[in-house]
Amino acid sequence: MTSMAPEERIGSHLKRAEQALLAAKNTACKPAAVTVPQYAALLWLAEKPGISAAALARLCGVTPPTMNTVLKNLQERGLILRTPHELHRNVLETRLTEEGRSAMELADSGAVRVERALAEAFTGEERALLIELLGRCADVLDAQR
Numbered sequence: 795m796t797s798m799a800p801e802e803r804i805g806s807h808l809k810r811a812e813q814a815l816l817a818a819k820n821t822a823c824k825p826a827a828v829t830v831p832q833y834a835a836l837l838w839l840a841e842k843p844g845i846s847a848a849a850l851a852r853l854c855g856v857t858p859p860t861m862n863t864v865l866k867n868l869q870e871r872g873l874i875l876r877t878p879h880e881l882h883r884n885v886l887e888t889r890l891t892e893e894g895r896s897a898m899e900l901a902d903s904g905a906v907r908v909e910r911a912l913a914e915a916f917t918g919e920e921r922a923l924l925i926e927l928l929g930r931c932a933d934v935l936d937a938q939r
Contacts, residue, residue: 815908
């Protein structure tokens with residue numbers, strides 16, 4: 795017997811919600827033929843053109859090697875361009891191509907539908923509380939590292 799029942803573990807409930815969110819967003823991103831990690835990268839690249847892979851990995855919550863794989867796949871499909879930084883030749887700047895912007899916009903329309911459906915399950919007050927509570931969870935977990 796364990797010292798804490800599985801149904802009492804907040805982490806299990808967080809993981810279940812995360813998996814459900816990823817599954818819904820994967821379905822939403824299918825028309826654009828991108829995965830959720832690829833969509834996240836495209837979304838951030840639309841907001842921060844020229845960002846480095848390391849900075850993009852931090853924003854997307856993945857490791858740099860994982861982001862390099864994501865970017866390699868996006869580049870092979872012609873959705874991004876990677877060019878050497880003007881001053882720092884070892885740094886590659888990454889930007890969306892027109893095809894990449896189109897894919898991001900298509901995937902984003904599906905992802906926004908998922909986010910809106912999720913938001914509509916709560917009142918405004920509940921949404922604010924949920925965001926606050928999830929932030930508190932992240933703070934506690936960050937402190938445990």
